[in-house]
Amino acid sequence: MKTCLVVDDSKVIRKVARHILETLNFTVSEAADGREALNHCMASPPDVVLLDWNMPVMNGMDFLRALRESALPGRPKVVFCTTENGMAHIRAAIEAGADEYVMKPFDRETLESKLQIVGLA
Numbered sequence: 265m266k267t268c269l270v271v272d273d274s275k276v277i278r279k280v281a282r283h284i285l286e287t288l289n290f291t292v293s294e295a296a297d298g299r300e301a302l303n304h305c306m307a308s309p310p311d312v313v314l315l316d317w318n319m320p321v322m323n324g325m326d327f328l329r330a331l332r333e334s335a336l337p338g339r340p341k342v343v344f345c346t347t348e349n350g351m352a353h354i355r356a357a358i359e360a361g362a363d364e365y366v367m368k369p370f371d372r373e374t375l376e377s378k379l380q381i382v383g384l385a
């Protein structure tokens with residue numbers, strides 16, 4: 265079974281994402297900010313990280329930079345979630361190491377297609 269770490273400071277969004285991912289046969293774990301997510305990745309790297317952008321403690325961009333600088337073997341794929349559709353914003357995330365992005369709010373079909381793009385659905 266594939267594993268996905270859902271990183272979002274909103275408990276509601278984590279719950280929605282978990283539900284969708286479980287219907288896509290993922291084993292899901294959750295983190296409420298980038299720091300928690302980084303600790304989780306160091307302890308047990310998931311196949312893919314679904315990453316929120318705006319979070320307290322450590323935001324999505326800082327998480328990506330930290331993940332890139334870490335010596336983690338087999339870096340997880342990262343799909344970042346954004347409410348902003350500016351190309352500059354998306355480009356910055358891709359440059360920081362994200363593999364794909366998904367607009368919030370996302371549905372099952374959209375998320376599945378993004379996971380297929382990164383080779384995981």
Ligand SMILES: [Mg+2]
Nearest residue numbers: 273316318319
């Ligand atoms: Mg947020």
